[in-house]
Amino acid sequence: MTAGAIPEATIRNERLRLRLKAIRSFARRFTNRPDGVLGVLVLLVFVILAVAPNLFVGDLQTATTASGASLDPPSATHLLGTDELGRDILNLTIHGTRISMIIGLLATIVTILLGVFVGIVSGYVGGRVDVFLMRITDFFLVLPTFVLALILAPIILDLIGANSSVFGIRVTLLVIVVVIGVTSWASTARIIRSQTLSVKERAFVGRARVIGSGGGHIMWRHILPNVMNLIVANTVLVFGGSILTETTLSFIGLGDPFAPSWGQVLNAAESAGALGLGAWWYVVPPAVCIVLVVLSFTLVGSALDDVLNPRLRVRR
Amino acid sequence: MGSRYLIRKVVGAAFTIMLIVILNFVLFRMMPGSPDRILLRNPNVSAAAVAAARARWGLDDPLPIQLVDYLKSTATGDLGYSFKFHGEQVTDVLLSRLWPTVILFGLGEVLAIIFGLALGAYSGWKRGGPIDYIGNGISLILYSMPYFVIGILILGVFAIGLHWFPTSGMLTIGGGDESFGSQLLDFLGHLALPVTTVAIGLIGQYSILMRSSVIETLGEDYVTTARGKGLTSGRILRSHALPNALLPAVTLIAINLGYVIGGAITVEVVFNWPGLGTLTVDALEARDYPILQGIFLLLSISVVVANLVADLIYGRLDPRVRA
Numbered sequence: 126m127t128a129g130a131i132p133e134a135t136i137r138n139e140r141l142r143l144r145l146k147a148i149r150s151f152a153r154r155f156t157n158r159p160d161g162v163l164g165v166l167v168l169l170v171f172v173i174l175a176v177a178p179n180l181f182v183g184d185l186q187t188a189t190t191a192s193g194a195s196l197d198p199p200s201a202t203h204l205l206g207t208d209e210l211g212r213d214i215l216n217l218t219i220h221g222t223r224i225s226m227i228i229g230l231l232a233t234i235v236t237i238l239l240g241v242f243v244g245i246v247s248g249y250v251g252g253r254v255d256v257f258l259m260r261i262t263d264f265f266l267v268l269p270t271f272v273l274a275l276i277l278a279p280i281i282l283d284l285i286g287a288n289s290s291v292f293g294i295r296v297t298l299l300v301i302v303v304v305i306g307v308t309s310w311a312s313t314a315r316i317i318r319s320q321t322l323s324v325k326e327r328a329f330v331g332r333a334r335v336i337g338s339g340g341g342h343i344m345w346r347h348i349l350p351n352v353m354n355l356i357v358a359n360t361v362l363v364f365g366g367s368i369l370t371e372t373t374l375s376f377i378g379l380g381d382p383f384a385p386s387w388g389q390v391l392n393a394a395e396s397a398g399a400l401g402l403g404a405w406w407y408v409v410p411p412a413v414c415i416v417l418v419v420l421s422f423t424l425v426g427s428a429l430d431d432v433l434n435p436r437l438r439v440r441r
Numbered sequence: 442m443g444s445r446y447l448i449r450k451v452v453g454a455a456f457t458i459m460l461i462v463i464l465n466f467v468l469f470r471m472m473p474g475s476p477d478r479i480l481l482r483n484p485n486v487s488a489a490a491v492a493a494a495r496a497r498w499g500l501d502d503p504l505p506i507q508l509v510d511y512l513k514s515t516a517t518g519d520l521g522y523s524f525k526f527h528g529e530q531v532t533d534v535l536l537s538r539l540w541p542t543v544i545l546f547g548l549g550e551v552l553a554i555i556f557g558l559a560l561g562a563y564s565g566w567k568r569g570g571p572i573d574y575i576g577n578g579i580s581l582i583l584y585s586m587p588y589f590v591i592g593i594l595i596l597g598v599f600a601i602g603l604h605w606f607p608t609s610g611m612l613t614i615g616g617g618d619e620s621f622g623s624q625l626l627d628f629l630g631h632l633a634l635p636v637t638t639v640a641i642g643l644i645g646q647y648s649i650l651m652r653s654s655v656i657e658t659l660g661e662d663y664v665t666t667a668r669g670k671g672l673t674s675g676r677i678l679r680s681h682a683l684p685n686a687l688l689p690a691v692t693l694i695a696i697n698l699g700y701v702i703g704g705a706i707t708v709e710v711v712f713n714w715p716g717l718g719t720l721t722v723d724a725l726e727a728r729d730y731p732i733l734q735g736i737f738l739l740l741s742i743s744v745v746v747a748n749l750v751a752d753l754i755y756g757r758l759d760p761r762v763r764a
Contacts, residue, residue: 267696269698269699269741272699369587416582
């Protein structure tokens with residue numbers, strides 16, 4: 126059989142047709158999960174808020190541009206009331222969307238890159254490399270990583286100074302991103318490794334090796350596309366977890382007061398004693414946003430896992 | 442149980458603890474300024490104490506020897522001096538804050554395991570029923586809530602709104618001369634809300650875990666066999682499905698302990714409970730590194746030990762994993 130017998134265009138069309146078919150079948154199976162679709166819709170709303178918060182509430186208010194009195198209850202001018210500095214809570218919450226989502230996104234990217242790299246290399250190379258990498262992975266799985274994050278963040282901040290900025294992103298936020306990433310890649314690595322182990326036994330990997338492909342090429346062109354399904358589902362779940370971790374770290378006082386995420390707003394509410402003063406409007410909006418976003422990520426993630434994970438699909 | 446399994450698990454745990462201690466050493470070196478600069482910055486430590494600490498930690502020796510010395514002093518419980526607490530020994534500070542945390546999380550865990558596993562088992566058994574539908578929904582929502590958000594909501598409603606419980610602390614200040622009984626009641630009153638928060642935070646996870654474990658077990662062949670023998674479904678659940686579903690659920694609970702501890706620190710902050718969680722946050726604000734490292738060491742070693750215990754129990758109950 127020679128490849129020349131089939132025109133190049135036919136191959137391309139066929140490939141396109143198969144890809145479209147796969148996408149259509151994925152869409153059909155995903156829309157069968159109403160919880161997943163609901164999650165996507167909620168997340169869409171928050172993404173819009175994160176992309177253009179200024180369209181809805183104007184610039185982020187600071188202590189000097191605060192528009193109201195201290196701890197005003199909700200009213201027509203301040204739909205969700207004000208904080209102790211007189212800043213509008215609706216304004217803070219919507220701008221918090223952007224910061225929480227960006228930190229969540231960046232931390233997710235770090236986590237997934239580390240986890241996928243360790244997982245694929247460990248699974249494909251095997252032997253001593255595998256044993257070594259999995260020892261480290263297990264170590265990070267057992268470790269109370271949140272506590273590690275707690276001591277890493279201030280150490281790094283003290284080393285490089287909290288008030289500098291890189292590419293216009295404040296260093297405090299970047300430190301949180303790195304700390305979340307470094308402490309949460311382990312479970313991703315485990316999942317990807319086990320899938321890599323099964324993919325590398327398939328015939329096409331053996332054939333690629335026979336025609337002389339190197340390890341790096343095989344991992345990049347053959348293993349990675351075949352674990353992509355798992356990566357996608359895992360990314361969504363990790364995203365929710367990252368937002369949760371960021372919220373908790375900021376609440377404890379490791380966030381950046383000049384770029385308030387939802388956790389940071391709750392931290393401010395806690396230090397101002399907002400609840401004791403009866404200022405529920407200071408606490409409820411960011412709390413509701415956190416729960417909505419994390420819940421949506423969990424719903425979308427588990428729906429994707431059901432649809433994309435080959436192991437689960439065979440069983441049903 | 443097979444002694445090889447036992448030895449492998451114990452050696453693995455010892456190796457992990459070793460790595461944790463070394464990580465702690467490395468972090469200690471990474472800290473801004475050398476360790477003795479930090480000690481000197483602390484006005485509460487006398488010059489003689491600094492000299493003694495330098496000698497004990499061997500700060501003038503090369504790094505490998507320092508590591509050995511560090512391991513020695515850590516093994517004997519010498520974790521250095523706190524900056525914030527007037528130069529007290531870290532070990533003493535940690536010990537004084539330990540038991541409030543143990544009571545809070547011990548009790549919270551027990552409550553969560555009982556109710557979470559029961560809810561999960563029932564939901565999985567009556568899959569698709571109304572309890573499953575509502576229970577699973579609530580579990581998912583709880584699972585998505587940080588512990589401190591649950592704490593803030595509970596505090597707002599039951600302590601600040603309804604005045605049913607005190608808002609913060611462990612005992613009413615200035616109530617020292619009362620009888621033991623009324624002191625105990627006072628303590629329990631302060632304990633009620635934080636324990637409820639910890640329990641509610643965990644119930645969601647545990648019930649989701651148990652539900653999927655039960656569903657998986659109900660699909661096994663031996664359950665079909667039991668059904669074929671004509672056993673009632675209650676009997677099948679009690680003597681066939683539950684014991685087998687419990688095993689993976691309990692192991693996963695032990696593995697999750699590390700995450701639980703981290704998130705639960707914040708519950709103490711919300712209720713101002715004088716345990717390790719509030720200590721952590723105070724130490725963070727004061728950048729009290731010796732205390733932070735002590736907490737990290739204490740918590741991670743506890744988690745490793747808990748995992749080891751879970752592994753050993755699992756090995757005892759399930760002969761398949763011993764091989």
